[in-house]
Amino acid sequence: MARNVLYLVLGSIFLVGCVSVQKSEHLHTDKEKHEEHAEREKHGERENHAEREKEPDKLLRHVVLFRFKEDAKAKDIRKVEKAFAALPGKVDLIHDFEWGTDVSVENLADGFTHCFVVTFKSEADRARYLPHPAHKAFGELLGPVLDKPFVVDYWTR
Secondary structure (H helix, E strand, C coil), rough: CHHHHHHHHHHHHHHHHHHHHHHHHHHHHHHHHHHHHHHHHCCCCCCCCHHHCCCCCCCEEEEEEEEEEECHHHHHHHHHHHHHHHHHHHHCCEEEEEEEEECCCCCCCCCEEEEEEEECHHHHHHHHHCCHHHHHHCCCCCCCHHHEEEEEECCCC
């Protein structure tokens, strides 16, 4: 009987501890959101809160495909890959990033070999990314080897 009471007490303490940890993590998340909002306001950026609250799961995808010049050297294309992949570390507006090369068996790529997906949380983030010095420097590196870009932006559903 005493052992059962002991297990009951220990179990209750454990559960209270778990609930407490979960609440503190939730508060920490709210605090981070508040800090992020304050930081955006500090830089003069206003968010449309009604729009955010309606669709909090939507993200803005910036899809960029490259067709390189026929005489582009493999080493120069690798420099472009590395430079694009380095942008998330230089531009904190980027929420997520991924890239890859064409592996389609349909032969419909029209020479576009590289696809980069840059994800933003808002149009304002994208608007600040485009003229960002790191993005501009990347464009200067890309220019000499680029034949044609293809860009599509969309909101996730």
